[in-house]
Amino acid sequence: MAVETPVSAGTSVPAAPVARGGRVRRRNAGWLFILPFLLVFAAFLVAPLVYAGYLSLWTKGLATGTTFAGIDNYTRAFGDPSFRKGLWFVLRFSVVVIPLQIVVALVAALLLDEITGRLARFSRLMIFLPYAIPAVLGALMWGFLYSPTFGPIEQIASFFDVRAPFLLSQGNVYYGLLNVVTWQWSGYYMIIIYAALKGIDSSIYEAARIDGATARQIALRVKVPMVGSALALILVFSLIGTLQFFSEPQILRPIANGSITPDFTPNIYAYELAFNYAQFNYASAISFALGFVVFVAVAIFMVVTRKRGSLFT
Amino acid sequence: MRFRTTLSVVAPVVLALGLAGCGGWDDSSSGSGGTAAKATNCTNKIVHEDAKKVLVWAWYPNMAKVVDNFNNQHTDVQACWTNAGQGQPEYAKFQTAISAKKGAPDVIMLEADQLVGFEIQDALVDLAPYGANEVKKNFSDGAWKDVSQGDKVFAAPVDGGPMALIYRADIFEKYGIKTPPKTWDEYAADAKKVKDAGGPVFGDFGSNVPAVTTALMIQKGAQPFVYNLADKKNLTVKLDDQATKDVLDYWGTLSKQGLVGKEDQFTTDYIAGMVGGKYATYVSAAWAPGYLTGAGVGNGKDKGKFAVAPLPQWDASKPVSVNWGGSAFAVTSQTADKAAAAKVALGLYADDASLKDGWQTQTIFPLNQSVLKSDDFLNAKIEFFDGQTVNKDIYVPAENAYKGAVYSPFTVYYYAQLQAQIAKINQGGTTGSQAATDLQAQIVNYAKQQGFSVQ
Numbered sequence A: 001m002a003v004e005t006p007v008s009a010g011t012s013v014p015a016a017p018v019a020r021g022g023r024v025r026r027r028n029a030g031w032l033f034i035l036p037f038l039l040v041f042a043a044f045l046v047a048p049l050v051y052a053g054y055l056s057l058w059t060k061g062l063a064t065g066t067t068f069a070g071i072d073n074y075t076r077a078f079g080d081p082s083f084r085k086g087l088w089f090v091l092r093f094s095v096v097v098i099p100l101q102i103v104v105a106l107v108a109a110l111l112l113d114e115i116t117g118r119l120a121r122f123s124r125l126m127i128f129l130p131y132a133i134p135a136v137l138g139a140l141m142w143g144f145l146y147s148p149t150f151g152p153i154e155q156i157a158s159f160f161d162v163r164a165p166f167l168l169s170q171g172n173v174y175y176g177l178l179n180v181v182t183w184q185w186s187g188y189y190m191i192i193i194y195a196a197l198k199g200i201d202s203s204i205y206e207a208a209r210i211d212g213a214t215a216r217q218i219a220l221r222v223k224v225p226m227v228g229s230a231l232a233l234i235l236v237f238s239l240i241g242t243l244q245f246f247s248e249p250q251i252l253r254p255i256a257n258g259s260i261t262p263d264f265t266p267n268i269y270a271y272e273l274a275f276n277y278a279q280f281n282y283a284s285a286i287s288f289a290l291g292f293v294v295f296v297a298v299a300i301f302m303v304v305t306r307k308r309g310s311l312f313t
Numbered sequence B: 001m002r003f004r005t006t007l008s009v010v011a012p013v014v015l016a017l018g019l020a021g022c023g024g025w026d027d028s029s030s031g032s033g034g035t036a037a038k039a040t041n042c043t044n045k046i047v048h049e050d051a052k053k054v055l056v057w058a059w060y061p062n063m064a065k066v067v068d069n070f071n072n073q074h075t076d077v078q079a080c081w082t083n084a085g086q087g088q089p090e091y092a093k094f095q096t097a098i099s100a101k102k103g104a105p106d107v108i109m110l111e112a113d114q115l116v117g118f119e120i121q122d123a124l125v126d127l128a129p130y131g132a133n134e135v136k137k138n139f140s141d142g143a144w145k146d147v148s149q150g151d152k153v154f155a156a157p158v159d160g161g162p163m164a165l166i167y168r169a170d171i172f173e174k175y176g177i178k179t180p181p182k183t184w185d186e187y188a189a190d191a192k193k194v195k196d197a198g199g200p201v202f203g204d205f206g207s208n209v210p211a212v213t214t215a216l217m218i219q220k221g222a223q224p225f226v227y228n229l230a231d232k233k234n235l236t237v238k239l240d241d242q243a244t245k246d247v248l249d250y251w252g253t254l255s256k257q258g259l260v261g262k263e264d265q266f267t268t269d270y271i272a273g274m275v276g277g278k279y280a281t282y283v284s285a286a287w288a289p290g291y292l293t294g295a296g297v298g299n300g301k302d303k304g305k306f307a308v309a310p311l312p313q314w315d316a317s318k319p320v321s322v323n324w325g326g327s328a329f330a331v332t333s334q335t336a337d338k339a340a341a342a343k344v345a346l347g348l349y350a351d352d353a354s355l356k357d358g359w360q361t362q363t364i365f366p367l368n369q370s371v372l373k374s375d376d377f378l379n380a381k382i383e384f385f386d387g388q389t390v391n392k393d394i395y396v397p398a399e400n401a402y403k404g405a406v407y408s409p410f411t412v413y414y415y416a417q418l419q420a421q422i423a424k425i426n427q428g429g430t431t432g433s434q435a436a437t438d439l440q441a442q443i444v445n446y447a448k449q450q451g452f453s454v455q
Helices: A002-011 A020-055 A072-079 A081-114 A118-132 A135-146 A152-159 A173-198 A202-210 A215-226 A228-243 A247-255 A266-275 A280-305 A308-312 B002-023 B063-073 B088-100 B112-119 B132-138 B141-147 B169-174 B184-196 B210-219 B242-256 B268-275 B288-294 B338-347 B352-360 B390-400 B411-426 B432-449
Strands: A058-061 A065-068 B052-057 B077-082 B102-104 B107-111 B163-168 B225-227 B234-237 B281-285 B306-310 B327-331
Touching: A020 A280, A058 A280, A072 A081, A072 A280, A081 A118, A081 A173, A081 A215, A081 A228, A081 A266, A081 A280, A118 A173, A135 A152, A135 A173, A135 A247, A173 A215, A173 A228, A173 A247, A202 A215, A215 A228, A228 A280, A247 A266, A266 A280, A266 B088, B052 B088, B052 B338, B063 B077, B063 B338, B063 B352, B077 B338, B088 B102, B088 B107, B088 B112, B088 B411, B107 B112, B107 B338, B112 B141, B112 B327, B112 B411, B132 B338, B163 B169, B163 B390, B169 B306, B184 B242, B210 B242, B210 B281, B210 B411, B234 B432, B242 B411, B242 B432, B281 B288, B306 B390, B327 B338, B411 B432
Parallel strands: B052 B077, B052 B107
Antiparallel strands: A058 A065, B107 B327, B163 B281, B163 B306, B225 B234
C-alpha cells in the first residue's frame, strides 16, 4: 500500500556507523525537509483550528455582545434539535451510501481487472470520469437532469404520459442525493481498489487455478481478501466524507423547493450559522462537535474491523 | 542544532501571521469599525481618476448606467461599483465582513427589511449629519420611516415594492374570469374555477419568498415584530396571532388542494413556468416585471399577455397596501471617509436620468417624489402590461397607501425559519396554524439566546 511506503523506507535506512555529531546533523536535516510542509500545515490547518477552538468558547448575542461561555456552546450543540437532525441524516445516509459505493467500486474494479484491451481502458476512464468533474459542477448537472420542467427524466416520462417523480422533493431527496454521491465517488474508489488489485502477485492466481479455483472463486476468495486494506481505507475516507456532507446538498438547495433545509447536514448548519446568522462562535462549536462525532465514528469502525494498527500507528 | 533553532523561530511567526489574518490586526485601520475593502477592482470605468473613490456593492440590473451617470456628474467623488450578489448572498458577505472587521464596501445596497439587523451591530453610519435631511423632502413619510430610527437616518431610499396582482390576461379570458379577483375569497374561487376547467395552477406559494408571505400576513393585520433601536433589548414577537394563522392556513389550503404551485420562485424552472403560462397569477411587487423581462418572460409569443390588478384584499371596503422589497443605499461604518461615502449613498440613483432608466425598464419602482408626481411616469404605457398605465392606476395608489413596516433585528434568521415552515406546509407536514405556533416558539427562543427580553 502506498500509505505504508514511507514508513518502510524510513526503517530500512541502514544505520551507518557515523560520528555522534554527524548523526545529530542528519536528524536535523530531516526537519529541513519537512519544513515547507510544516509551515503550510501550521498556517492553514493548525492556526485556523486553534482560532476556531478559541472562538467556540465565547458566545455573541445581538443584544448582549460577546461573553465567555466555556463549554456552554458544546452542551447546547449536542442538545440542539437542528444539529441532531443533521447528524441523524448523515448517519442514515452513510449506512446506505458507503456500502453502495464500495459494492459498485469493487464490482467495477474486479471486472476491469479481468478484461484487457481498449475496452478496459475506455471503461476505466469512463467510470473514473465523474470523480474528475468538480463536485459543484456535478451537482449543478444533476440539478438540471432532475429538473421537472426541462430535465431529461421528465421528458422521457412524458413519452409514456406519466409524471416523473421530482428527485429533490422531501420524500425523494435522500435518493436523489444518494445517486449523485454514488455517481461522483464510486469511480475514485474503483481506482484505489484497481490499483491494489494490480499490486497482487499474479503467481497467487496461478496457484489458485492449479488448485482448481474458478474465476469467481478467485475473485471472491483471493482478490477481495487481498485488497482488504484498500477497502478499509475507502471505508474510512467515505465515512469521513459523508459525515461532512456539504457540497452537493448546498448546491442543490436553491432548486429543491425547500426540502434541503438550513440544518440539512451538520456542515451546512455550521456554514449557515456562521455566514448567514453571524454566529461564528456557535458555528465553531458545531464544527468541533461534528469533528468529535467523526472521530468517534472512525474509532468505532477501527475497533470493529480490528484495523487499528494500520492507520493510527 | 541550527535547523531546530530556525524552526522554533519560524513556526511562531507563521502562527502569528495566520492568526493576524483571522483576527484582523491591521495597523492601517482608519475607521472605528475596521477597514473597508479597497476600491480597486471596479466593474465600471472611473471618469475622474484623481477623485476619491468609494466602493459600492449593489445589484440593480441597470447599475452600470447609474454609476456612469453619477461619475460623469461628480468630480470630487467617484463610485467604484461591484455586484456582490442579489440579496441574501450580498448580506452574507457583508455580515462576514462585519464579523471580520474588514472587507466591507463603503456604500452598500440593502433592502429595507435588513436595515435594523445591521444597525444593531453598529455596522451602518447615521447619515443625518452628512446631509440626509436635505433629501428628505423627496420621499414620502412611509418611505423615510423605513430607513430611519427616530432622528437617525441609516440609508437613502431608492426604490419600493408596492404589491399587486400580476396575471395572465389570456388565461383569465380562456377560463371566463371577467374581472380580476378583488378579495382573497374571490381569488380562491377563481383558482378553483380554473382548476376544475383543467387549467393551470392559479398562483404559487413558494417557500423561498418568505418576505411575500410576511407582507400578506401584515395585510391581514398581523404585526410580527415590534422593535425600536432606542430600546435595544426589548423585542415583541407575535407570530401566532389569528391573522398570521389565517394567512398561512389560506395558502396552505390552496397548496394542499393543488390550486397554487409549491415551487420556489426565481429558479430556472419557475421562470420557465412563467413563460409557459403555468401560473395564472403572480402576487408580486412593482419591480418584478423588470426582473421577469430580464429573464425572458413576456417576450415572443407571450408578448402582451400580462396585466396587473390591485392586490386582492381580505375586506374590500378596507383595503390595505403592503410592500415587498425595495432597497436603499447605506454607508458602512468601515468606511474611511464618511462624508465622501455619504455623498455617494445620497447621490447614487437619485439623478433624473438614472431614475428614468430604472422605471422605464421596470427594474425599480422609484420612491423619489419628483418621479412619482411626474406626468411622464404617471401616464407611461407599460409595454410588459400591453400598454396598461399601471403606475397611475395600480402602483402609485398602492405606494401612497403604504404605511411602512417594522422589522425584526434578525430578519435573515426569521425568514429562514418561515421558509422552512412554508416548505413543510407545502409538503403536507404541517398546517398553517401549527406552523404559526411553531414559528413563534422558534423565534422567541432565538431572540432569548441573542439576549433580547421578549414580550
